Amino acid sequence: MKNVKALSLAAIMAMTAVAAGCGSDKGSGSGDSKGKDVKLSLRHTNVRDTSKATQDILLKAVKAAETAIPGLKFELDGVEDTVNRDTKLKAEMAAGNPPKIFDLFGGADTQNYSKAGHLLDLTPILAELGLSDKFLDLGEFTIDGKVYGLPRSGYIEGVFYNKTMFADAGVTPPTTWDEFMAVCEALKAKGMVPVAAGTGGPDGWVVNMIANSLFVREAGMEVQEGFVKGSHKWTDAAVVNAFKKLEDLKTKGYLDSSALALKYAEGQAKFYQGGAAMLMDGSWAINAFEDAEKSKIAGNVGFFNFPQVGGPGDGYINGGFSNGYGFSSHVNEDELKGVKEFIKQFYTEALQKEALLTSNDFPAMKIADTSGTTGVINEVLSVSKDAKGIFPAFDSIVQPKVKVTLETTMQELIGGKTTPEKAAEKMQKVQDEANAEK
Amino acid sequence: MNKVLRNPLAYALFILPALIMYIAIYILPLFSSLRNSFTSWNGINEATFNGLDNFRTAFSDERFWIAFKNNITFVLFSSFVQVPIIIFISIVISGVRKFLNFYKTTVFLPSILSTAVIGTLWQFIYHPDVGLINQLLRAVGLESWTHAWLGEEGTAFLAILITNSWQWFGFYIVLLLSAIFAVPRELLESAEMDGAVGFKKSWYITIPMIRPVILVILLLSITGAMNALDIVLIMTYGEPFGSSEVMGTYLYKQAYKFNEFGYASAISIIIFVFTVLVTLIFQQIAKRTEEVEQ
Numbered sequence: 221m222k223n224v225k226a227l228s229l230a231a232i233m234a235m236t237a238v239a240a241g242c243g244s245d246k247g248s249g250s251g252d253s254k255g256k257d258v259k260l261s262l263r264h265t266n267v268r269d270t271s272k273a274t275q276d277i278l279l280k281a282v283k284a285a286e287t288a289i290p291g292l293k294f295e296l297d298g299v300e301d302t303v304n305r306d307t308k309l310k311a312e313m314a315a316g317n318p319p320k321i322f323d324l325f326g327g328a329d330t331q332n333y334s335k336a337g338h339l340l341d342l343t344p345i346l347a348e349l350g351l352s353d354k355f356l357d358l359g360e361f362t363i364d365g366k367v368y369g370l371p372r373s374g375y376i377e378g379v380f381y382n383k384t385m386f387a388d389a390g391v392t393p394p395t396t397w398d399e400f401m402a403v404c405e406a407l408k409a410k411g412m413v414p415v416a417a418g419t420g421g422p423d424g425w426v427v428n429m430i431a432n433s434l435f436v437r438e439a440g441m442e443v444q445e446g447f448v449k450g451s452h453k454w455t456d457a458a459v460v461n462a463f464k465k466l467e468d469l470k471t472k473g474y475l476d477s478s479a480l481a482l483k484y485a486e487g488q489a490k491f492y493q494g495g496a497a498m499l500m501d502g503s504w505a506i507n508a509f510e511d512a513e514k515s516k517i518a519g520n521v522g523f524f525n526f527p528q529v530g531g532p533g534d535g536y537i538n539g540g541f542s543n544g545y546g547f548s549s550h551v552n553e554d555e556l557k558g559v560k561e562f563i564k565q566f567y568t569e570a571l572q573k574e575a576l577l578t579s580n581d582f583p584a585m586k587i588a589d590t591s592g593t594t595g596v597i598n599e600v601l602s603v604s605k606d607a608k609g610i611f612p613a614f615d616s617i618v619q620p621k622v623k624v625t626l627e628t629t630m631q632e633l634i635g636g637k638t639t640p641e642k643a644a645e646k647m648q649k650v651q652d653e654a655n656a657e658k
Numbered sequence: 659m660n661k662v663l664r665n666p667l668a669y670a671l672f673i674l675p676a677l678i679m680y681i682a683i684y685i686l687p688l689f690s691s692l693r694n695s696f697t698s699w700n701g702i703n704e705a706t707f708n709g710l711d712n713f714r715t716a717f718s719d720e721r722f723w724i725a726f727k728n729n730i731t732f733v734l735f736s737s738f739v740q741v742p743i744i745i746f747i748s749i750v751i752s753g754v755r756k757f758l759n760f761y762k763t764t765v766f767l768p769s770i771l772s773t774a775v776i777g778t779l780w781q782f783i784y785h786p787d788v789g790l791i792n793q794l795l796r797a798v799g800l801e802s803w804t805h806a807w808l809g810e811e812g813t814a815f816l817a818i819l820i821t822n823s824w825q826w827f828g829f830y831i832v833l834l835l836s837a838i839f840a841v842p843r844e845l846l847e848s849a850e851m852d853g854a855v856g857f858k859k860s861w862y863i864t865i866p867m868i869r870p871v872i873l874v875i876l877l878l879s880i881t882g883a884m885n886a887l888d889i890v891l892i893m894t895y896g897e898p899f900g901s902s903e904v905m906g907t908y909l910y911k912q913a914y915k916f917n918e919f920g921y922a923s924a925i926s927i928i929i930f931v932f933t934v935l936v937t938l939i940f941q942q943i944a945k946r947t948e949e950v951e952q
Contacts, residue, residue, distance in 0.1 A: 306914050306915060307914045310701060310702075310914055310917075311701075311914075313701075313702050314701040314702055314919070332700065332702050332703065332917075333702065335702070335703055336702040336703055338702075420808070420809050420894075420895075420897055420898065421894055421895030421896075421897050422895045422897075424897075477786075477806070478786035478787060478806045478809060479809075480806065480809040480810075480897070480898050481784075481785075481786045481806035481807070481808050481809025481810070482786070482809070486785075490787075495787070620915075620916065620917050621916050621917065621918075624911075624915045624916055628897075628899070628900070631897065631898065631899065632899050635811075635898055635899055637899050657698075
């Protein structure tokens with residue numbers, strides 16, 4: 221009898237649970253007279269301490285959009301950038317349910333997602349809002365003439381250096397590779413770590429900033445597209461030379477010996493804590509360097525273009541407009557209105573200028589007045605103006621598989637596990653496979 | 659009421675919710691993985707059938723075999739290093755009269771932390787510049803013994819194994835302790851009268867009596883080792899040079915880094931088959947030793 225009681229109790233509990241499950245779905249229904257309740261999910265990546273200023277700007281735009289359309293509500297969801305790009309967003313795209321607004325990268329990511337039909341075509345919206353010609357470059361987000369994403373800001377990659385350490389070692393910013401190696405030697409002789417890098421584990425892309433600039437210097441800008449088209453090969457002598465230079469940097473002890481044991485943020489911290497004299501990084505990192513609370517070198521950071529090697533790619537600088545927001549194509553009419561309002565409020569000259577001033581973000585839109593900047597961003601702006609031109613990062617051009625393989629291969633190269641020649645062969649093999657897949 | 663319970667349909671009805679869950683989160687994904695494993699699929703666009711290609715690739719993939727070997731090392735380390743130490747510590751703690759609860763709580767503490775916390779904590783301990791281990795070594799003048807523990811091939815995987823053991827020690831010890839305390843006192847007392855003391859008592863009385871729990875712990879360790887993923891992802895990401903890769907992380911990378919969802923599904927099927935095999939082998943061994951003892 222006891223059993224019977226227990227069983228019926230269990231059955232009742234199970235039933236109530238099911239009933240409760242059914243009921244809760246319809247809770248959030250119609251709104252008040254002011255406007256229809258519309259909820260828009262928004263995935264951002266401003267989760268680090270150093271991205272607080274960027275987050276503030278996003279919140280401003282969100283608030284403005286919410287005020288403009290009564291009933292509209294954004295649901296913000298912050299996710300670490302690599303996790304979002306490589307895992308979360310990918311899984312959501314595979315399932316076909318990305319957030320309505322999300323952090324998106326141009327290049328291969330945008331291509332895959334738009335092919336799957338999950339990205340909203342922004343071309344008509346841009347025309348409607350009069351934004352079509354306001355962006356500096358939408359190339360990485362444009363496929364077959366249609367725009368599928370909007371860059372939040374641009375970036376410039378180059379070498380940041382600690383001015384105090386340079387003065388202590390009696391060296392000045394180098395312009396050629398030989399000078400660069402001499403500077404490294406002088407720093408090393410003084411017992412300093414010349415070049416910091418946190419490129420262990422998933423952060424193989426960090427060392428690739430150096431590799432990327434090196435092979436473009438050696439082989440010219442067109443090499444990146446050439447890999448995909450088949451007109452250039454990783455095994456070309458110029459590319460192998462680039463790999464040799466990177467290997468040199470490590471074997472001579474100029475690259476931090478713990479580079480492979482540190483993650484990106486740790487390598488960066490080593491630089492701004494004064495533990496290393498130079499760091500190859502992007503302009504997005506300036507915020508961390510100039511943060512007086514955390515950085516020991518705030519106000520004391522310099523910037524120079526990656527050294528010249530005497531190749532066809534000399535004088536150019538790596539930069540691009542590859543990171544911004546994308547929008548889901550699975551939106552209803554009300555949600556679309558909200559998306560439009562967000563674009564209208566977020567992509568404004570005022571907020572772009574504010575981002576430049578408060579978080580040192582390289583503007584993605586044409587803004588008339590860039591005055592008022594202080595610190596190393598000024599050097600970045602002037603160095604990029606002096607450059608012959610800007611080349612995009614290779615990973616916005618080559619296939620994802622090639623990108624990842626270069627990460628592990630360069631880790632192997634600086635770890636002494638492979639030779640420049642073998643690394644080049646491996647890269648070409650993967651490139652051939654990826655090119656054949658199309 | 660009793661009549662209802664004699665009706666088999668009633669039982670079917672009761673297990674229905676659980677069955678639906680089981681099918682939805684276990685059986686269906688298993689079959690969809692199986693289907694995906696025969697395709698070339700980037701996870702987003704259309705999949706194309708490619709037969710046994712993925713499995714062929716896996717068996718000739720050097721990195722996959724490193725991962726496989728690491729899983730086996732993981733299993734062996736768990737069974738032959740971790741579990742004996744756990745048994746030893748449990749027996750020692752069970753003999754302690756004072757502060758028993760203090761010890762219990764202390765060893766159990768790591769088990770309530772999430773793997774993410776533990777991974778990050780130990781990353782600090784292994785940190786090449788400011789890590790506890792290297793600082794200790796430097797303090798006692800053993801500068802040459804310092805390593806970039808998680809960044810060197812020779813030490814990375816071992817470092818993970820140690821961290822993983824540390825994490826699970828407490829949980830298993832508490833399991834074992836409760837088993838040890840359940841051993842009838844009369845049995846131990848009569849054994850003592852027969853002259854079994856100290857080590858002998860443990861070996862001939864306690865361990866055989868807690869054998870079922872030890873087997874459960876072994877089984878949990880083995881399946882845990884076969885499915886290891888989070889701790890590796892957090893601490894080394896399978897690097898340097900894939901030397902600390904396990905099958906789980908390799909699968910994860912194929913899916914989310916290389917966009918090879920088809921290949922990743924094939925690997926998941928292989929892991930499934932291997933885990934079933936290892937578990938079966940273990941059960942056979944467990945059964946046989948039981949027969950020998952009886």
